Amino acid sequence: TAGAAKLPFFPLRSYFETDLPRANPLIREIESPYGDGVVYAVPPLNPDVAIVHAQRASAGGDAQVWGLLGCQKEAAFAADRVIVVVEELVDEAVVRADPNRTIIPGLIVDAVVVEPWGAHPSYVQGAYDRDNRFYLDWDPISRDEAATQAWLDEWVRGVSGRAEYIGKLGAERVASLRPSGAAPSGSVDYGAYR
Amino acid sequence: MNGTFSKSEMMIVAAARELAGQRVCFVGVGLPNIAVNLAQRTVAPDLELVYEAGVFGARPARLPLSIGDPTIVTGATAATSMFELFAFYLQGGLIDVGFLGAAQIDRFGNINTTVIGDYDHPTTRLPGSGGACEIAINARQVFVIMRQSARSFVETIDFRTSAGNLGGAEQSERIRREQGWLGRGPSVVVTDLGIYHFDETGEMRLDSLHPGATVEGVRATIGWEVKIAPAVASTPAPTAEELRLIREELDPGGAYTR
Numbered sequence: 460t461a462g463a464a465k466l467p468f469f470p471l472r473s474y475f476e477t478d479l480p481r482a483n484p485l486i487r488e489i490e491s492p493y494g495d496g497v498v499y500a501v502p503p504l505n506p507d508v509a510i511v512h513a514q515r516a517s518a519g520g521d522a523q524v525w526g527l528l529g530c531q532k533e534a535a536f537a538a539d540r541v542i543v544v545v546e547e548l549v550d551e552a553v554v555r556a557d558p559n560r561t562i563i564p565g566l567i568v569d570a571v572v573v574e575p576w577g578a579h580p581s582y583v584q585g586a587y588d589r590d591n592r593f594y595l596d597w598d599p600i601s602r603d604e605a606a607t608q609a610w611l612d613e614w615v616r617g618v619s620g621r622a623e624y625i626g627k628l629g630a631e632r633v634a635s636l637r638p639s640g641a642a643p644s645g646s647v648d649y650g651a652y653r
Numbered sequence: 654m655n656g657t658f659s660k661s662e663m664m665i666v667a668a669a670r671e672l673a674g675q676r677v678c679f680v681g682v683g684l685p686n687i688a689v690n691l692a693q694r695t696v697a698p699d700l701e702l703v704y705e706a707g708v709f710g711a712r713p714a715r716l717p718l719s720i721g722d723p724t725i726v727t728g729a730t731a732a733t734s735m736f737e738l739f740a741f742y743l744q745g746g747l748i749d750v751g752f753l754g755a756a757q758i759d760r761f762g763n764i765n766t767t768v769i770g771d772y773d774h775p776t777t778r779l780p781g782s783g784g785a786c787e788i789a790i791n792a793r794q795v796f797v798i799m800r801q802s803a804r805s806f807v808e809t810i811d812f813r814t815s816a817g818n819l820g821g822a823e824q825s826e827r828i829r830r831e832q833g834w835l836g837r838g839p840s841v842v843v844t845d846l847g848i849y850h851f852d853e854t855g856e857m858r859l860d861s862l863h864p865g866a867t868v869e870g871v872r873a874t875i876g877w878e879v880k881i882a883p884a885v886a887s888t889p890a891p892t893a894e895e896l897r898l899i900r901e902e903l904d905p906g907g908a909y910t911r
Contacts, residue, residue, distance in 0.1 A: 460736050471744075471787070472744045472787070472790065472791060473786055473787040473790060473791075474786060474787075475790055475816060475828070475832055475834065476813070476816040476819055476828060477782075477786050477813050477814060477815065477816055478767070478772070478812045478813045478814070479767075479782060479786060479814065482767070482772050482812070496832065496833055497832065525726075525732070526723060526726045526732065527706045527707050527708065527721055527723075527725075527726055527732065528707050528732060528733065528734045528735070529706050529707060529721075529734070529735050530734065530735050530736065532734060533734070533736060581721075582722070582723050584723045584726055584727075585723070588723060589718055589719075589721075589722060589723075591718050638723075642727045642728070
């Protein structure tokens with residue numbers, strides 16, 4: 460939040476009476492300038508690059524997300540460069556029909572990558588589920604250097620791109636990750652005002 | 654041990670029952686997740702579940718695999734940014750219960766989820782605070798669920814990630830008042846052996862033993878001379894319905910109940 464808003468710090472009502480400020484000296488106690496107590500300050504985070512996965516974006520980079528938002532908006536506004544990866548490229552009119560769903564404007568986006576299933580093994584709300592089997596398999600692989608290299612050879616360096624990677628997962632596994640049913644939002648009327 | 658249910662199942666059931674009458678619960682990672690979802694299906698159907706990735710009022714149709722899972726959004730009251738959730742809902746004072754897990758806890762309910770051993774040269778590095786340190790301060794009360802052992806119930810925790818009753822009730826109440834904390838601190842700890850509340854000195858006291866558990870067994874798995882209520886209750890065994898919900902709906906793979 461501080462990084463996105465170009466603030467020197469952000470105040471938090473947290474960390475009181477814990478060992479965290481001692482472990483991380485960037486967490487600092489500050490007096491309220493209005494004389495009503497003490498809060499903790501944390502410094503801004505400004506990533507060189509933020510990569511944000513979204514359900515859809517226009518070619519101009521206006522990105523729309525529904526589901527968990529986490530800190531994706533803050534990360535994008537705080538970063539020097541922003542890459543948006545989307546399940547679907549849509550016409551700008553689709554974005555303009557539902558402006559409340561836009562979390563990142565194309566103004567701050569440097570690249571749009573259209574990559575369906577690009578968030579696997581994680582999920583995309585409404586598109587596919589978390590592939591839990593992957594996480595369970597990954598645990599022992601990631602503990603072992605040789606196993607990790609072998610996995611990278613097979614699943615990253617050994618495929619031509621995302622489409623081949625997803626094809627390699629197999630149709631059955633991919634199908635099993637589809638939502639078990641639909642849960643569409645009702646649409647709203649923004650109204651026209653001339 | 655009674656052959657019809659496991660100690661973990663008893664712990665989850667007992668933790669869920671503690672949520673009866675509560676309105677808004679901030680759900681910690683791990684064991685709290687299954688306990689609150691059982692509570693929503695039993696004693697607290699109107700419980701508003703708050704997940705830190707940015708959901709208020711979740712109605713998960715299945716047990717969420719983690720705190721980031723699409724099932725916590727579908728059917729929820731609100732999907733917010735993490736900032737909004739922590740700033741407006743938690744710091745704003747809307748959370749009745751923060752439900753946390755822990756790796757280490759001391760007699761006053763101070764919690765460590767950061768490291769075992771020295772911070773710079775740890776024996777084990779744990780997941781860290783996540784939202785726990787602010788939940789502990791800002792939720793009106795804190796519930797804890799964890800398995801107990803001499804390694805987890807210790808005289809001195811290796812790192813204080815989340816504040817409990819600090820050095821005792823007197824100090825805790827003074828600091829909370831002086832610094833304007835919203836939370837009153839820990840109020841219940843549920844383990845695989847029993848249920849603890851905090852007495853007037855701010856110290857944990859065994860109030861209920863689960864079926865099969867003994868005071869000797871409790872003492873053997875706590876690193877300090879634990880207080881025991883004058884008349885220790887017996888936790889009612891899980892009902893058939895509670896067990897069915899855990900085994901068939903929430904955790905058919907037994908991830909939490911092994």
